[in-house]
Amino acid sequence: MTATLEAPPKNRRLVFPFTAIVGQEQMKLALLLNVIDPKIGGVMIMGDRGTGKSTTIRALADLLPEIEVAENDPYNSSATDFELMGDEVKEKIQNGEQVAIARKKVPMVDLPLGATEDRVCGTIDIEKALSEGVKAFEPGLLAKANRGILYVDEVNLLDDHLVDVLLDSAASGWNTVEREGISIRHPARFVLVGSGNPEEGELRPQLLDRFGMHAEIRTVKEPDLRVQIVEQRAEFDRNPQEFMAKYKEKQEELQRKLVDAQNLLPQVTIDYDIRVKISEICSELDVDGLRGDIVTNRAAKAIAAFESRTEVTVDDIRRVMPLCLRHRLRKDPLETIDSGYKVEKSINRVFGLEVTE
Numbered sequence: 365m366t367a368t369l370e371a372p373p374k375n376r377r378l379v380f381p382f383t384a385i386v387g388q389e390q391m392k393l394a395l396l397l398n399v400i401d402p403k404i405g406g407v408m409i410m411g412d413r414g415t416g417k418s419t420t421i422r423a424l425a426d427l428l429p430e431i432e433v434a435e436n437d438p439y440n441s442s443a444t445d446f447e448l449m450g451d452e453v454k455e456k457i458q459n460g461e462q463v464a465i466a467r468k469k470v471p472m473v474d475l476p477l478g479a480t481e482d483r484v485c486g487t488i489d490i491e492k493a494l495s496e497g498v499k500a501f502e503p504g505l506l507a508k509a510n511r512g513i514l515y516v517d518e519v520n521l522l523d524d525h526l527v528d529v530l531l532d533s534a535a536s537g538w539n540t541v542e543r544e545g546i547s548i549r550h551p552a553r554f555v556l557v558g559s560g561n562p563e564e565g566e567l568r569p570q571l572l573d574r575f576g577m578h579a580e581i582r583t584v585k586e587p588d589l590r591v592q593i594v595e596q597r598a599e600f601d602r603n604p605q606e607f608m609a610k611y612k613e614k615q616e617e618l619q620r621k622l623v624d625a626q627n628l629l630p631q632v633t634i635d636y637d638i639r640v641k642i643s644e645i646c647s648e649l650d651v652d653g654l655r656g657d658i659v660t661n662r663a664a665k666a667i668a669a670f671e672s673r674t675e676v677t678v679d680d681i682r683r684v685m686p687l688c689l690r691h692r693l694r695k696d697p698l699e700t701i702d703s704g705y706k707v708e709k710s711i712n713r714v715f716g717l718e719v720t721e
Contacts, residue, residue: 378604379423381608382424387593391409391420393667393687394579397667398555398557405575406531407577410580410581411559414583416593418517421515433465434449439503440468471508473512473514475517475530484506485541506550510551516558520565520567524568527567530556534554573692576663580690632668633674634665649692649706663684663687664684
C-alpha cells in the first residue's frame, strides 16, 4: 500500500510504463495536470471495464520522481515545508532538533471498497489516551496517501459518507479525527483519483461536482490500435525489464517535464479577457457555484506550464474546459447529446471559434 525507501530496480515490482500507454489521451492529460497542480482537485474517470484505468494510474505513480520525507514519519512529512508537516516533525524543527531525511517513491494508496471510516481516517486509542495521558493515534490510509495519489476504484459504489470524507481531506489538505473529546489532525494532501463504470450507477451530482476534472473513456474501436495494445501487454508480461528499458528515456523525459512544469507554474498568467470569457461560458452553461471557473483557470495554467509557456492561450482553454465542466452540467434525462460537446459548442461561440459547416 505505502511506498518504501527506493529498492534496487531488480527487487521493485515493475509497473507498465506510462509513456507506453496507447490512446486514452483525455485521462492521461487530466492525471498529469493534477500532478502539476494538485489543487485542481482530483480526477473522476468514468468508462468501460478493461480500458486500462488502474494500469494508467499505477503507471503515473511509478513515473513520478522520489520525494524527500522525514525519516520514519507515518505522514510522509516534508522536512522543509511547514504546510506538509505532521505536528511531531514541526515540533522538532521548532525546537531546533535535527530531522533525518529519507527519499521514497511517491505513495500510491488503493482504497478497498469495504474500507471502514476508521481504516480510512485512522483511530484514537481512547483507553491508552486516558490511562497514559498520551495521544495514541493509529494512522489510516489518508496518512499513507499524504503527498501521493489516493485511488478509489468503483468510487460510485463507495458509501457517500466516505466519499465526502475523502473529498473534504483532498480539498483542505488535512484530516481531523475526533473521539470522546480528543482531537488529532495531520496533513493529507493527495491527488484523489476515482474511477467507475457508469453502468453500475452514477455518483450523486453534489459529490461529482467536488472532483476537479472528469474524463470519460471508451473502449478503443480501431482494430490496428487494439492489436498494438494487446501486443504491448504481451511483450511487457513476457519480459518486463526489457520492455521498461525501451521506454526508459521517454519516462525520464516526461518526469523532467513534470518537475519543470511544477517549478514554472507560479509564473504562469491568464489574460483578463480570457478569464472573463471562462466565466461567461460557465454562466452560459448554467454551472452551479464557482468551482468550474476556478478549476478551469488552474487546469489552463497547468497545461501551459507543462508545455513550458508562461501565458495561457485560447487553445489551452479549449483543451481543458470540457474536462473541467462536463460533470457540472445539469443532466436532462431526455437529452442524448454528450455534455462534452455542449461545452465545446459554448467555447467556440464565446471565443469566436465557430466552425462553418
